[in-house]
Amino acid sequence: MSRNAFRVPVAIAALTGLLAACGSGGSSAESGSSTATLQLGWIANVENAGPYTGLDKGYYEAEGVDLTITPGGPSTTVEPLVASGKALVGLSSTDVIARAVAEGAPLKIIAATLQQNPTSIMSLADNPVNTLADLAGKKLCVQTSGQSVINAVLEGNGIDPDDVSMVPADFDPAPLVAGDCDAFVSLLNNQPLTLKAQGVETTTFLLSDYGYNAWGNVLFTTDEALADDESRKTLEGIVKGTAKGWDDALADTDAAAELMVNGPGKDQNLDLAQQKLAMAEFTDLIKTDETTANGLLSMSAEGIAGNVKTMQDIGVPGDDLASLFDTSILEAVYADGTDL
Incomplete structure (x- = not known):
């Protein structure tokens, strides 16, 4: 989407x-x-x-x-x-x-x-966040309208949302590339491909793997x-x-x-x-x-x-x-x- x-x-x-x-x-x-x-x-x-x-x-x-x-x-x-x-x-x-x-x-x-659902967590390949648990202690760029989803997925997997530093962002992944956050809430078929076209390699995992159905x-x-x-x-x-x-x-x-x-x-x-x-x-x-x-x-x-x-x-x-x-x-x- x-x-x-x-x-x-x-x-x-x-x-x-x-x-x-x-x-x-x-x-x-x-x-x-x-x-x-x-x-x-x-x-x-x-x-x-x-x-x-x-x-x-x-x-x-x-x-x-x-x-x-x-x-x-x-x-x-x-x-x-x-x-x-x-x-x-x-x-x-x-x-x-x-x-x-x-x-x-x-x-x-x-x-x-x-x-x-294509909603995913994206990080840079040279600084990967591979699992939901890896978000603890990290900075996550998240859109305001998606905050409730992220909180629900974290809580549903036994992770306190307060353990993740939420950084307000829109849908442009530039803050991830700039180092303003360690991970970015993305769509699998969108932002990772945008960055790939710019020569930036990323790694992603789907929220559906963690119960977001x-x-x-x-x-x-x-x-x-x-x-x-x-x-x-x-x-x-x-x-x-x-x-x-x-x-x-x-x-x-x-x-x-x-x-x-x-x-x-x-x-x-x-x-x-x-x-x-x-x-x-x-x-x-x-x-x-x-x-x-x-x-x-x-x-x-x-x-x-x-x-x-x-x-x-x-x-x-x-x-x-x-x-x-x-x-x-x-x-x-x-x-x-x-x-x-």
Whole structure:
């Protein structure tokens, strides 16, 4: 995730149900297909290679869905756009969606792209911090919005947060290089690659190795869409097309990077070499033992339980966080097995 993994949600008030007039989901009498919008949280880069590959290969069209993919960016808050019906499906983080639901948004998570969260601890290769325990007595550069996550992970692993000197930082890893801190809260597919391109070697470890089980880039929709037979068919087509798109993108990561750089992301002036590296990093985050057994974008009962515990640990409100997840669309998509 190239954006802030610890994004602080904007207050969401008076969110309404699905509005067909907004064009997020509907049918076309002429073509017999349904029209729908997928709202991304971030720009058109390799983070979203799966949906764009699915669009390029015609996988959504084959499922009877005329899909528009709308890029996001630093100022994009996806939840209100889906809740108000401006998009049928959105991509966001589990905790951000959960906070929106706590404020009244009628949303459900229906599939999970990143089975492992890319949030990681990065240090310089010549001064490595190899484990969470190694942070004790060290200076850690951490974004303000991620402080609760770091505290929860440390405490969950028997480490007193007071034993780690927290240094406020943004998402630029320059303070690590300058020696202002010994380690830096990063995204595996972002800052380490930025520094590598500058000739700076780093070492990283994932917070998911220490119990931070928060799926990333999850697909979500509204309760109303899930309750409507026509919308459900469209949702099945979007999830299936996205899974097939990711399958192709992961099978040839260089080709996926080239598609994004020369196609949808052309106006972003993306660096092809960096995008190829980032795309390769996504493979192990998206394709796991779980998805090998149950299909890409899977949401297992064990995985849901892990996400619920993580959200509780970081203070996400809600008495029944498990109800945030609806697996019925995935069950329909994989009803005949994982070979799509």
